[in-house]
Amino acid sequence: MSASNEAEGTAGQPLGSTRQEIEAGGWRITTLFDAYFRLDGGAMWGVVPKNLWARMTPAADDNTIRLSARPYLAERDGVKVLVEGGMGDRWDDKMRGIYHLERPQQTSLEGTLAALDIAPEEIDHVVCSHCHFDHVGALVRADGEALVPRFPRARHHFPKAEVEAERTPVHPRRASYRADDIEPLIAAGLVDLTEGDIELLPGLTLHEVGGHSGGMTIVLFGENDPNSATAAFWGDLIPTAHHIQPPYIMAYDIDVPRSFEMRTKWLGRAADEGFIGMSYHDPDRAFTRLVRDGRRYAAEDVSEARLR
Numbered sequence: 001m002s003a004s005n006e007a008e009g010t011a012g013q014p015l016g017s018t019r020q021e022i023e024a025g026g027w028r029i030t031t032l033f034d035a036y037f038r039l040d041g042g043a044m045w046g047v048v049p050k051n052l053w054a055r056m057t058p059a060a061d062d063n064t065i066r067l068s069a070r071p072y073l074a075e076r077d078g079v080k081v082l083v084e085g086g087m088g089d090r091w092d093d094k095m096r097g098i099y100h101l102e103r104p105q106q107t108s109l110e111g112t113l114a115a116l117d118i119a120p121e122e123i124d125h126v127v128c129s130h131c132h133f134d135h136v137g138a139l140v141r142a143d144g145e146a147l148v149p150r151f152p153r154a155r156h157h158f159p160k161a162e163v164e165a166e167r168t169p170v171h172p173r174r175a176s177y178r179a180d181d182i183e184p185l186i187a188a189g190l191v192d193l194t195e196g197d198i199e200l201l202p203g204l205t206l207h208e209v210g211g212h213s214g215g216m217t218i219v220l221f222g223e224n225d226p227n228s229a230t231a232a233f234w235g236d237l238i239p240t241a242h243h244i245q246p247p248y249i250m251a252y253d254i255d256v257p258r259s260f261e262m263r264t265k266w267l268g269r270a271a272d273e274g275f276i277g278m279s280y281h282d283p284d285r286a287f288t289r290l291v292r293d294g295r296r297y298a299a300e301d302v303s304e305a306r307l308r
């Protein structure tokens with residue numbers, strides 16, 4: 001595949017139209033889709049040399065690589081949880097251009113939910129790994145001049161340190177936070193702050209890992225259920241199924257030693273315990289299983305047949 005084909009987004013079926021599903025910890029987890037976008041490949045790969053990363057994530061002429069914003073829906077006993085909040089549509093033409101925002105077949109987070117016959121009002125919880133704009137952008141929508149919650153009944157669970165970062169005027173990652181993604185939800189009384197390691201709902205646990213951002217939190221399903229596989233939503237701890245060697249740390253990360261420590265720990269656990277990994281930014285693979293390959297890790301495709 002040439003980089004230019006990749007840039008046009010013509011490679012295979014867009015994930016927005018190919019729904020995949022797994023079960024873990026009593027939760028049925030279904031892929032949703034919001035958008036493709038592109039970020040600088042060097043920033044996504046940190047100190048990894050381009051001749052290495054470009055084989056895994058081909059770069060376009062402007063050095064950007066293709067990423068997805070792919071939330072997931074988790075359902076158990078009638079409770080509906082949206083995991084991660086998409087890019088959304090509150091982008092002007094300039095920003096759309098910079099991030100190459102692309103929606104094949106006009107898909108959107110709300111559209112992929114509608115395809116499952118789920119209205120925004122039916123979402124009970126929204127869980128976010130952190131509050132960078134590409135992870136929360138679809139949670140607020142414009143209604144005329146007003147900014148209103150897209151999921152008006154949902155409790156929105158944000159890491160406390162992420163809301164603090166959004167509210168810090170001088171912050172090294174100021175550009176990654178937008179008050180308009182967060183403050184309308186707080187004003188509506190819909191936000192709960194999370195911290196540390198907690199069981200948020202039965203079979204759904206959160207672990208605050210930091211590193212990428214102050215409050216970066218991963219979401220596990222079935223972690224404490226001996227009869228179930230464990231599924232892990234990695235957020236930006238492991239942004240794509242290619243970022244699976246511990247030193248493959250994004251240049252965006254604010255605390256590199258912490259990222260290395262947490263990535264070493266969780267990649268090891270994922271391989272040893274057979275986790276099904278969920279990578280929000282991987283445009284091609286929604287679910288993968290990590291295996292040891294000598295001293296390195298490899299990500300195996302998890303086929304539909306093995307999932308059911």
Ligand SMILES: [Zn+2]
Nearest residue numbers: 132134135236
């Ligand atoms: Zn991200």
